[in-house]
Amino acid sequence: MTAPVRAPEVGAVVIGRNEGARLIRCLQSLQGQVQQLVYVDSGSSDGSAAAARKLGAQVVDLDLSQPFTAARARNAGLAELDAACEFVQFVDGDCEVDPDWIATATVFLQADTQAAAACGRRRERFPETSVYNRLCDAEWDTPPGEAKACGGDVLMRAAAVREAGGYRESLIAGEEPELCLRLRRRGWQIWRLDAEMTLHDAQMLHFGQWWRxxxxxxxxxxxxxxxxxxxxxxxxxxxxxxxxxxxxxxxxxxxxxxxxxxxxxxxxxxxxxxxxxxxxxxxxxxxxxxxxxxxxxxxxxxxxxxxxxxxxxxxxxxxx
Structure with missing residues (x-):
């Protein structure tokens, strides 16, 4: 009798700072999709860490004495994942994960052993609110297929990320393409799937925000x-x-x-x-x-x- 195929364990690493209700939506969207949920808080003052704990997430409070970067937060979350987690879903705390995404991406990575990362379509929650939100939504609309890089929301092989050295913590932005470059140098591939992945709430309403x-x-x-x-x-x-x-x-x-x-x-x-x-x-x-x-x-x-x-x-x- 053939033994049943064991589904791989997936952990999620959510990062954020003062995301409020957006963080709650993010964490709730991951419940039932992953076996381990880690939230890394970068000095929030709005009770985000406490709210995450109430939802059952493991919370990592970053050391305030060191500069905050998304790369540092993601590495800290990855370090908390159990060794049994074969895949890790990185998510920004202002995003809501599609209920079918992790299953879709996991099946893809299981089938393609050369792929280290799979990302899908990130959409803006309110593209009609401002021209700046629409610009973001257009930016996320990349073509499906093999890609050079991913964004902040992505399902990755945990072992591949660790072997590559993780995210470069000194970068204040652009840490995802830089990691993807190092992964590709090691023979891995990055893929953009034709599937819904996350809803993002940029809340970019003013010219100054877009400029920054x-x-x-x-x-x-x-x-x-x-x-x-x-x-x-x-x-x-x-x-x-x-x-x-x-x-x-x-x-x-x-x-x-x-x-x-x-x-x-x-x-x-x-x-x-x-x-x-x-x-x-x-x-x-x-x-x-x-x-x-x-x-x-x-x-x-x-x-x-x-x-x-x-x-x-x-x-x-x-x-x-």
């Missing part, structure tokens, strides 16, 4: 390129170059040229022309903010270079 988020992306581009940009993957080298050209070098050149020959200020028309060009592929709304975003990204990239020159590191850059 874009600035953080620029910082991540520059730091990622500094780490791996010269490797064969050219990790985020192109993104950094575009940010610095469109967001810093070109505006500076136009301003200096216009001081000598005022008519040269017309060169600034390159920006609306670029927006029009991009609109054919992205639509007018996304094209406009893609062009505007280069200024914020350049600001973040230049901040990284300035801090590195002075031997300093930046703390987390939050937009909520």
């Amino acid at each position: 988020r874009s600035r953080r992306a620029g910082h991540a581009f520059a730091e990622g390129a500094a780490l791996h940009g010269k490797g064969p993957e050219r990790h985020w080298a192109a993104e950094t170059r575009r940010a610095l050209i469109w967001g810093a070098a070109l505006p500076a050149a136009i301003a200096l040229a216009a001081l000598i020959e005022p008519p040269l200020l017309l060169a600034a028309l390159a920006y609306p022309a670029q927006a029009v060009r991009l609109s054919r592929r992205l639509g007018a709304e996304r094209a406009l903010f893609t062009v505007l975003g280069k200024f914020a990204e350049a600001s973040g990239a230049l901040e990284f270079y300035w801090n590195r020159r002075r031997g300093r590191t930046r703390g987390i850059l939050e937009y909520k």
